[in-house]
Amino acid sequence: MSLWITIADGRASLARAAPAVERAPLRTALIEARGALLSWDAASDDRFPDAVIHSPVEALPWLAEIYGDEIATAVRAADERTIPLPQDAESVDAAHRLAALSWASHWWPAGVYTPPLDGAVLAAETAVAADVVAHLLDDEDAVELALRDAVDAPSALAAVPPRLRDDAAALVDALADLADDHGIELHPAMIARPEDWALAAGAHTPHGDGVEIGHGSAPVRWADVPPQTVAADSDAQWSLRHVDGVPHLHVSVAAVPGATGDLLARFGPEALDIDVPLHADGIAFAGATQVAASVALLPLDERTLWVRDPILAPVPGPAEAEDARDAVREYAVRRLDDPSATLAERAAGE
Amino acid sequence: MLAATSIGWTIMSPPTPSTAAAGAAAVPRTTAIWRAWSTLGEGVAALSNGSGRPLARTVKLVLDPLVIRPVQNPHLAGFSLTPDAADELEARITDAGDALVATAEWFRILKTARRTLRITDGNPQEKYFQRCYELARTHGAPDSATAEQTATDAVQEIAQTGGDSLMARIREAVQDSAIAAQLHDDLVAAWAARRPAEGPTAADADLVFAALDACGTDAVPDLDALIAAHVGSAAASALEEPDAARALGLTALDRPAMPELGANASKRSLPRPFDRSVFERLFAALSGGAPVEGDVHADDMLADEIVRTARSWELAEEHSRVLMLLGVDAGRALEPVDLLRPTNAHRLLRGRWEREAYVRRVRRLPADISGVPEPIRDDVHAVRQGYLRRLWVRLHGRELRASPTRGDELWDTLDGVLRSVVMDQRHRLKVAIGRHAEGAA
Numbered sequence: 035m036s037l038w039i040t041i042a043d044g045r046a047s048l049a050r051a052a053p054a055v056e057r058a059p060l061r062t063a064l065i066e067a068r069g070a071l072l073s074w075d076a077a078s079d080d081r082f083p084d085a086v087i088h089s090p091v092e093a094l095p096w097l098a099e100i101y102g103d104e105i106a107t108a109v110r111a112a113d114e115r116t117i118p119l120p121q122d123a124e125s126v127d128a129a130h131r132l133a134a135l136s137w138a139s140h141w142w143p144a145g146v147y148t149p150p151l152d153g154a155v156l157a158a159e160t161a162v163a164a165d166v167v168a169h170l171l172d173d174e175d176a177v178e179l180a181l182r183d184a185v186d187a188p189s190a191l192a193a194v195p196p197r198l199r200d201d202a203a204a205l206v207d208a209l210a211d212l213a214d215d216h217g218i219e220l221h222p223a224m225i226a227r228p229e230d231w232a233l234a235a236g237a238h239t240p241h242g243d244g245v246e247i248g249h250g251s252a253p254v255r256w257a258d259v260p261p262q263t264v265a266a267d268s269d270a271q272w273s274l275r276h277v278d279g280v281p282h283l284h285v286s287v288a289a290v291p292g293a294t295g296d297l298l299a300r301f302g303p304e305a306l307d308i309d310v311p312l313h314a315d316g317i318a319f320a321g322a323t324q325v326a327a328s329v330a331l332l333p334l335d336e337r338t339l340w341v342r343d344p345i346l347a348p349v350p351g352p353a354e355a356e357d358a359r360d361a362v363r364e365y366a367v368r369r370l371d372d373p374s375a376t377l378a379e380r381a382a383g384e
Numbered sequence: 385m386l387a388a389t390s391i392g393w394t395i396m397s398p399p400t401p402s403t404a405a406a407g408a409a410a411v412p413r414t415t416a417i418w419r420a421w422s423t424l425g426e427g428v429a430a431l432s433n434g435s436g437r438p439l440a441r442t443v444k445l446v447l448d449p450l451v452i453r454p455v456q457n458p459h460l461a462g463f464s465l466t467p468d469a470a471d472e473l474e475a476r477i478t479d480a481g482d483a484l485v486a487t488a489e490w491f492r493i494l495k496t497a498r499r500t501l502r503i504t505d506g507n508p509q510e511k512y513f514q515r516c517y518e519l520a521r522t523h524g525a526p527d528s529a530t531a532e533q534t535a536t537d538a539v540q541e542i543a544q545t546g547g548d549s550l551m552a553r554i555r556e557a558v559q560d561s562a563i564a565a566q567l568h569d570d571l572v573a574a575w576a577a578r579r580p581a582e583g584p585t586a587a588d589a590d591l592v593f594a595a596l597d598a599c600g601t602d603a604v605p606d607l608d609a610l611i612a613a614h615v616g617s618a619a620a621s622a623l624e625e626p627d628a629a630r631a632l633g634l635t636a637l638d639r640p641a642m643p644e645l646g647a648n649a650s651k652r653s654l655p656r657p658f659d660r661s662v663f664e665r666l667f668a669a670l671s672g673g674a675p676v677e678g679d680v681h682a683d684d685m686l687a688d689e690i691v692r693t694a695r696s697w698e699l700a701e702e703h704s705r706v707l708m709l710l711g712v713d714a715g716r717a718l719e720p721v722d723l724l725r726p727t728n729a730h731r732l733l734r735g736r737w738e739r740e741a742y743v744r745r746v747r748r749l750p751a752d753i754s755g756v757p758e759p760i761r762d763d764v765h766a767v768r769q770g771y772l773r774r775l776w777v778r779l780h781g782r783e784l785r786a787s788p789t790r791g792d793e794l795w796d797t798l799d800g801v802l803r804s805v806v807m808d809q810r811h812r813l814k815v816a817i818g819r820h821a822e823g824a825a
Contacts, residue, residue: 036735069600071739088735089600091463095414125435166434169418173807174440178507214495215430217507260817295818345817348745348755 037109039085039101046082046105047116053084058358060256061365063137065129066172069093072100074130076137077365081126082119083133096170099125125167132163135376141256142379143266143363144290149370150262152190155378157183158209165212181218184209188223194377195384201377244277247330252339254287256354258347263293264319267363270341272301274330281330285310286320287341293319300340300350301325302332312341410464410602413473413792417447420477427485430492431513445513446487451480454790461792462604486520487513490535493526497535503543511542545680547670553682554670558647558663567686568645571662574694575642580624581617581696588615592713596727599714599795607706607791616705619712620696632712633769634658634776643693657776658698662689669781685784692783697776703788704779707797711775714798715768720747729795733802737767740806742813757816760809767805775801 038049063076065083069092072083082101087093090109098106102120135156144150161180168177187209191202206223213220251269264270270287285299297312297319306329312319319341340350353359369375370383421428421438431442438447448454452473454461459469460476477484494512515538519526523534543549557563591613595605610616623629629640635658646661654660654668666689692700697708716723717730718737726734737743746756746764754761763770778801782788789797 089732091412091600091602095412095418128435162434168433168439169435169437173803175807215509217504219504263818297818343817344755345757345813346755348749348753 035112037087037090037112039083039087039105039109041080041082041084041119045116045118046101048105048108048112048114050112050114052086057084058354060141060354061358061362063130063133065133065136065167067093067129067170068096068172070097072129072133074133074137076134076141077361081130082123083126083130096125099123099170100129101126125170128163128166129170131376132160132167135160135163135378138376138379140261141362142262143256143359143366144262145265145267145363146288147267148363148366149382150290150292151378151382152187153262154184154187154190155205155381156376157181158187158191158205159376159378160184161212162205162208177212178216178218181209181213181216184213185218185221188220190381191377192223194381198377198381198384202381205377244275244282246273246275247281248274248337250337250339252341253353254341255347255351256359258340258342259297260295260343260346262290263295263297263314264288264341265290266359270299270339272299272337272339274325281325281327282322283308283310283325283329284320284322285312285339285341286318287312289314289316289318291316295343297341297343300338300342302329302336302338409467411467411470412464413460413462413470416465416470416473417443417452417477420474423478424481424484428488430488431484439509441509441513445510446484446517447477449787450514450517451476451484454792458604461790462602463792464602482524483517483520486523486525487516489526490516490519490531493531493535494539497532497539501536501539501543503539505548506546511546512539515542550680550682550685551667551670554663554666554685555647557682557686558645564645564647567662567690570687571642571645571690571693574690578694581614581621583621584615584618588613588618591615592710593725593727595710595791595794596714596729599727599729599798600732601728604791605794607703607789607794610706610709611702614702616702616707616709617696619709620705623697629658631769632772633766634772640698657773657780662686662693665689665693665780666784668777669784692780699776699779700783701788704783707779707789707794708772708776710794711772711798711801715771718767718771718802729798732795732799736799736802736806740810742809743767756813760812760816763809771802771805774805 035050036052038052040047040049040053057073057075061075061077063074065072069089070085070087072085074080074083085100087097087109090112094106094110097109100123101109102123104120105117108115108117138151139153139156139160142148142151157180161177161184164171164176164180168174173179188206191206194202210220249272251271253269254264256266265288268288270285272286273284275282275284283301285301287299293314295314299310299312299321301308301310306326308323308325308329310321310323312321338350340347342350366379369379371380373380418437421432422436428438429436431439431446433439452460453476457472459466460473465473491508491512494516495508498508498512519534519538523530526534558567588610591606591610592615595607595610598605623632623634624639626638629635630637633656634640635656637659640658643659643665644661646663649661649664649667649671651668651671654664657665660668666685688700692698697705699705699708710729714727714729714733717726717734723730723734742756742760743764746754746761749755751758751761756764775797778797779789
């Protein structure tokens with residue numbers, strides 16, 4: 035029988051039913067722990083997580099480290115009670131740190147105004163943070179998996195600004211020790227590469243030959259595209275143009291610098307079957323396709339645009355609420371020069 | 385292991401006894417292990433994680449089999465212990481404190497030797513932890529005069545007796561036409577001597593239910609009762625029915641057939657377990673270099689494997705067959721059907737599986753718009769088969785390493801196999817993102 039812990043006003047409430055309100059995925063920082071899922075509001079500084087405990091017996095050995103003894107005891111007894119949070123709990127900050135890294139690697143809102151994070155540095159920090167709480171993680175290979183994604187971190191860490199060099203050196207040492215224990219070979223640091231983050235993506239309007247007969251824009255749902263691909267502060271644009279009398283649809287959306295891969299953009303109702311493949315060109319994900327003449331006659335409210343990776347997004351839906359997105363973007367901007375933020379975030383802020 | 389850097393590594397205070405003692409008298413076993421471990425200090429940092437807790441591998445490879453020894457001390461097994469048993473377990477760990485500190489020192493020296501010898505394959509913790517404990521027991525703490533040589537010898541020996549070099553000797557054997565002809569005759573003889581097992585009895589169903597219902601609870605599933613009743617072998621009689629083994633994903637054939645001897649294998653294209661050649665079975669278990677216990681000869685491995693192919697479930701030990709039977713039953717939880725008598729194992733496995741967004745999506749949406757690439761979609765629909773294949777492979781590997789599953793490890797095994805199925809599918813999805821946009825639409 036599952037148990038839910040919900041944190042509010044400095045107290046933890048235990049319940050045998052799920053809370054009515056679920057937090058938006060884009061502002062949820064998660065850890066898959068043994069027998070439980072821990073979740074924090076990513077855009078707040080709340081210290082203690084909400085939890086759903088699937089298997090109390092498996093969660094019991096570590097629960098007190100996150101919530102203190104009183105709450106752990108109540109979980110053991112499956113008591114539906116509200117209990118004040120402890121002053122301190124030995125692993126809650128370490129767990130929170132890992133969750134924040136996981137959130138950053140899934141939801142960091144890189145875009146025109148927010149620089150992207152270095153994936154290898156994130157992975158390096160994730161490996162070190164996962165090692166600290168490895169004993170309460172569901173996946174026994176979490177450290178090793180993160181290490182495999184961190185093999186290029188030494189180069190990225192050699193390129194951090196002088197102000198962060200001590201932190202970067204400490205991270206490299208910790209990473210090297212872990213890699214040595216797990217038999218994973220890191221790639222040695224190459225000479226510092228010039229960072230091209232200054233070339234932030236700009237708003238990018240699709241253009242092309244011919245005469246424009248219509249254009250518009252639509253927000254992109256963050257959950258529909260892989261992290262750090264589409265600029266999180268830009269809408270997708272479309273433009274319908276006549277070229278030699280034949281209508282062409284151009285679609286474009288600003289890309290996060292360094293983004294690669296392909297996306298798809300559906301225009302209009304599904305029945306029209308207009309899906310434009312978009313390719314990253316360094317500045318934008320862009321693509322164009324020839325369309326039937328009738329497309330020009332579509333009523334305004336059917337001129338919809340849905341940019342997505344089909345693996346992430348099988349069905350169209352509204353973009354995330356703007357206030358949640360704003361909260362996340364504002365949080366990200368604060369993190370760039372927050373001394374308690376991850377090194378990946380602080381390095382991106384330079 | 386983390387050194388004392390600004391990233392921070394501190395020994396944390398041990399979990400307070402009040403956690404366990406407040407309600408019932410039982411102590412979570414893990415809590416007892418952590419509590420004892422925290423008294424050993426920084427000397428065991430190389431065997432600990434960043435919070436100073438023992439690594440999962442430390443528990444699995446050193447503490448459980450060599451210090452706590454729950455097989456010999458069944459009262460020290462299980463998710464929770466009586467206060468007396470917890471005290472005893474803690475005493476066993478603290479008594480072994482000097483040896484554990486020496487183990488950590490040996491590990492550091494073996495890692496240095498490994499670097500010097502330019503050995504890079506495999507996970508050093510996996511390969512060296514047990515040997516380090518043996519060295520600690522026989523030599524005590526490393527002596528600076530001899531430690532380097534001892535470590536070099538150990539690392540070299542492990543490299544030579546590891547799965548990869550054993551596999552090379554097995555390959556030589558099967559490529560020798562005279563040996564191969566003899567092995568083929570042995571295989572035919574083993575299959576000719578196959579006898580059908582007796583079918584299961586009604587009492588077996590209750591034993592199975594009880595074992596699965598104890599999963600994920602304080603109770604220890606009674607595997608011994610299942611083993612004594614030979615329920616695993618009995619259940620294998622059903623595999624001879626047409627299509628039965630295929631329905632479980634263990635073969636692509638109508639019914640299990642005698643395997644080839646085989647002389648080559650590729651990790652990417654291994655057939656289903658019962659369709660694998662003798663060589664492929666050993667290859668799957670040994671390649672990757674995980675060490676094999678003791679002094680194992682290639683000829684013996686081949687002879688044992690040939691006999692194994694002709695036994696119930698194509699496994700040699702009753703405890704493995706019992707686990708296959710339990711896996712078959714528990715695996716029903718992964719299919720979208722109502723379960724008549726769900727056990728705790730069923731509920732927990734179903735929970736883990738259905739928490740995956742891609743699983744829900746594959747089930748609810750038509751194939752062409754689910755967005756999940758076809759190979760993964762197929763694996764989601766056939767998850768019970770994939771689950772049982774992976775379970776069989778794991779049990780087969782444990783037989784080769786002579787490490788049977790204890791009752792208190794049953795749930796970890798059944799749940800761990802599903803976790804590994806899920807992790808693998810998540811990884812394949814992650815790799816597919818951004819690559820198949822056009823094809824998948």
